Amino acid sequence: TSSSQILKKGWAFLHLLLVVSVTQAEELVCRRRGDPENPQLSKDGDIVLGGIFSFHSSWKDRQDTYMDKPLPLQCTSLNFRGFQYAQAMLFAIAEINNSTHILPGISLGYKIYDVCGSIARGVTVALASATGNEMVFVPSDVPCTRPVNVQALLGVTSSSPCMAISTVIGPFHIPLISHFATCACLSDKTKYPSFLRTIPSDYYQSRALAQLVKYFGWTWVGAIRTNDDYGNNGMAIFTDTAQQLGICLEYSVSVFRTDPPEKIQKTVDIIKASTSKVIVAFLSHMDMDVLIHELSRHNLTGYQWVGTEGWIFDFQTAAMDRHHILDGAIGLSIPKAHVSGMREFILDVKPLSSSSNELFTEFWETLFSCKLKNSKSSAENQTECTGHEDVTGVQNSFTDMSLMPIFYNVYKGVYAVAHALHNILSCNKTCNSNVQLDPLTILQHIRNIWFTTKEGDEVYFNENGDPAAKYEIINWQPTENGIVDFVAVGLHDASLPADKQLYLQKKFLVWTQNSNQVPLSVCSEKCQPGTRKVLQKGKPVCCYDCLRCAEGEISNITDSITCVRCDPEFWSNERRDACVKKEAEFLSYEEIMGALLTAASLFGTCMTAVVAFIFFRYRQTPIVRANNSELSFLLLFSLTLCFLCSLTFMGRPSEWSCMLRHTAFGITFVLCISCVLGKTIVVLMAFRATLPGSDVMKWFGPAQQKLSVLGFTLIQVIICILWLTISPPFPFKNFKEFKEKIILECALGSAVGFWAVLGYIGLLAMLCFILAFLARKLPDNFNEAKFITFSMLIFCAVWITFIPAYVSSPGKFSVAVEIFAILASSFGLLICIFIPKCYIILLKPEKNTKKSMMGKGAPKSF
Incomplete structure (x- = not known):
């Protein structure tokens, strides 16, 4: 269809009710095209309101042949609700007509139509109520127009009829106020500009x-x-x-x-x-x-x-x-809602009998299941009724007042129109009846009204015409x-x-x-704390499985979609619904391993003290004097420090303990190895001094021995000072070693410094071992190089083994390995160097003589 044809059809549709016929004497006759639509209930008044209700809920089906003019719709299934809505409208009109406060001197009339639940019929009666059925004669030079027949339309229970009717009457700005059409689509004022309602939107x-x-x-x-x-x-x-x-x-x-x-x-x-x-x-x-x-x-x-x-x-x-x-x-x-007098008015059916005898007859016979005299009803086997039966004694939907809130909505709609008219007509004691009423003006005033009903409820419309x-x-x-x-x-x-x-x-x-229990309706049971929801493939989001949170993650709410990872210092509990503080792990004195290592350290210290006491007690004996007693006492002192320094590795790491444990270990062990090295050099130099013409001992006397020990130790002290200055060890919380524990340990700071300390100790130990090994074949009676060799062999074996064990041991066990290495090497030095001498001093005193020490024996192989 071309655009011009569409425009022509649209214009014809809007003017469907008006037709112009030329009659005698050049006089125009305006009349409605088609069959007239008469209201089921009507009453004259100064201003007429229209009503559209379904007194019937359906109609008879028919097969139109389109060869003849279709017959009017034949309505069936009487609907008592429609009568109740109509009565509510009539009640409001009656109140307004009897009121001296609203529209004084103006009477309201009404025209109420039955639409039978048909949308098409709703559109038809809406147009009929707006234009009327009367023929109007107008001069030839006057356009064929007429004023609107009703000033506003009320009713229409459903949304779909409201949409159709509003679409048609919207261009004429005739207000349509519904009491029960709730579709949110009707709030669109671009499509339905004249629609309002007294019931909230379905939005x-x-x-x-x-x-x-x-x-x-x-x-x-x-x-x-x-x-x-x-x-x-x-x-x-x-x-x-x-x-x-x-x-x-x-x-x-x-x-x-x-x-x-x-x-x-x-x-x-x-x-x-x-x-x-x-x-x-x-x-x-x-x-x-x-x-x-x-x-x-x-x-x-x-x-x-x-x-x-x-x-x-x-x-x-x-x-x-x-x-x-x-x-x-x-x-x-x-x-x-309760409106005083409305229930009694609805049950008073006199307005029905006075306005529409045919409708009243059908209503009465259906209400009482009887047949009135002179009735055209075809029903048989029904009792005869007089028309004066008591309505209040009937129990059916007409006498049921459960829909009083909806009746109240009809009531408020009528009053909204009345208040708008009251404002337009400038009513004070009387209204100005000369004001020309215009549908657009009425619509605008209805949109802006704000009043309180006699029941105390405020009535107003928002910008969409909704309450x-x-x-x-x-x-x-x-x-x-x-x-x-x-x-x-x-x-x-x-x-x-x-x-x-x-x-x-x-x-x-x-x-x-x-039941008193809330019903359960879920696709999947709630996921308890400690689990998370995982959607089932191909199903809605409400269908899911509950998976337990992974280690270190929790969910503490029901139906959680994610598990939250705990902070590094916390770990998930067994139920995975709370983060608990991780256990801080370090080598302490209270645990068995720490207690054993502490006991070993103290035992070594005591054992060293006993040996020192023995050596001091027998310091004048040849065996003590022959083995450089000053270096021996210095070595015993350094061994005591070595045993005690292992204690600094135990307990909770702190800033000072971390710096102390490594430096004390490095310095005391260098002091110890320096003493052993000094004793080894003394042995070598002593035998070289026995060669004819040799004066080597004057270069390695007691003063030189002390200076060499001091020099070797000073180098380690300098290394430690540099380490502590540049990047010292510090307490560190290790979260990676164990997921559920915090390992409290001492970070090295500078790895170069740590390995420099160990490397220097190892260098001295290897030098001492080599020199002792070279002196192993010297005569036994004067030679402690054999024992030094054994002690250095144990020392080096322990520390060579220590490196991979230290690297691979987790947590506090790495500290235990280091303590064990310190104690093992210290015991090795103490036992190998001093126990044989203590054996001779205590158990073989006959060998502790100068003669025995000066005796010559054949060298033995190592």
Whole structure:
């Protein structure tokens, strides 16, 4: 179709109600095209309001051949709710007409139409109410236009009809105020500029439903919606919000009351096959009734239903649930309301009988299941009724006032229009009836009104034409007589901060199958602290496995998606739900290994002291004097320091202990080896001095021996000073050696300094070993080089073995290896050099003589 044709068709659609005919005397006649639409209820007034309600819920199917003009829609299934809504509108109009405070001197009339639940009929009657059916004669030079017949439209219970009607009447700026159309899409003022409502938008209800589901920990739910704008848009918002809150839908299906039985059965099969135990039902009460009927046939109980205001507080739906499928249902409803006099007015059906005899007859016969005299009803086997029966004695949906909050919404809509008219007409004591009413002006004033009803509720509209969003949380609680009681157990106020919007009294809740325990509906059980969630491949995010956190990682909340690594000084406990401080490990005196090494060190010190005492006691004996007693005492002193320096390696490392242990070890061992080296040189020089003409001993006398020991030791002192100055050892926490422990050790600082100290000790030890080895064949009686050789052999073996053992030993064992090396080498020197002499001094005194020392013996091989 070309753009010009589209424009022509659009223009024809907007002017579908008006046609121009040329009659006699060049007079124009404006009349409505098509069959006239007459209101079911009407009353004249200075200002007329329109009403659109469904007095019937369906219509008879027909097969149009398009050969003849289609017959008017034939409505069926009387709907008492439509009558209640109409009565609420009439009650508000009656109050305003009797009031001296609002629209004084102005009477309101009404024209109320029946749409039978048909969207097409809703559009038709909306246009009819705006233009009327009367023919208007106008001069030839005047355009064929007429003023709007009604100043505002009220009613339309569902969202889809509202969308269609608003699209058509929007360009004319005729206000449409709905009491029950909740689709969030109607808040779009670019599409529906003249639409307003007295019930909150589903944008808030859908989000509130998602928060309610999250509150009870239901993360795995099913969803059923009405297959129209109300259900589809509402469920779309719920789904988006649910995903943000971590809720997953196992299934999402749509139903409609006119669906074939096979489709309804398929929905039931989906519910039966599901694993979720919570069903979110975004349904109108008529669709819910159809679904309940099918669920009852299969006796599908045990599901927790979460509902919207469309059915959650509908007495008719509760009455149909004879198998108690919906017991324990919870959902959102419009807050309870009480309007004085409204219940009595609704039950007074006189306006119905005075306005529409045909409609009243059908209503009365259906209400009392009887047949009036002169009735055209085809029903048989019914009792005859007079038309004066007592309505209050009937128990059905018409006398049920559970929908009073919705009736109150109709009431507030009428008053919103009245207050806008009051402001436009500048009403004080009387209204200025000469003001020309314009739909756009009325619409603008309605958008800006702010008033308080006689019940104390504030009424206003936001920029989208929506009221404030506030809901009661309703719980279906069965009573002893089998009737469901709608109990308010909480509130949801969207105007409050997010963390305060939902308020619930959990102790008053009753759940499905009359249980007091909150139902569980999850795809996977909660992951306890100490575990993390891992998604199952190909499944929603709510389906997961729980994996235990790795060593050194924890999770201390339920359903954690990650495990957090502990700080270096902490480690995970056995349950992996808390970080505990790592055990600090170091070689201490209290543990067995430390105690044994300490005992060995003290034993070596005592043993050295005993040897020193023996040597001091027998210092004048030949064997002591012949072996350079001054160097012997200095060697014993240095050995004492070697034994004691091992103690500095034990205990908690500190800055001073780290510097002391290595330097004390290096200096004392060099002092010790220097003394041994001095004794070895003395032995060699002594035998060389016996050669004829040799004066070598004058170059290595006692003073030179002391200076050599001092010189050798001074070199080590200088190395240690440089080490401590440039990069000294320091206490270090080793986190890498053991995951669950902290190894407290001394870092070397400068590795070059450490190996320089050890290297210098090794150099002296090797030099001493070589010299002692060269002197091994000297006569035994004068020769202690053999014992020095043995001691140096042990010393070098110990320290050569020490290097790989030290490098490979973990934690405190490396310190133990170093202490063991110190003690082993010290005991080797002490035992090899001094024990043989102590044996002679104590046990072989006959050999401790000058003659024995001066005796010549044949050299023995080593």
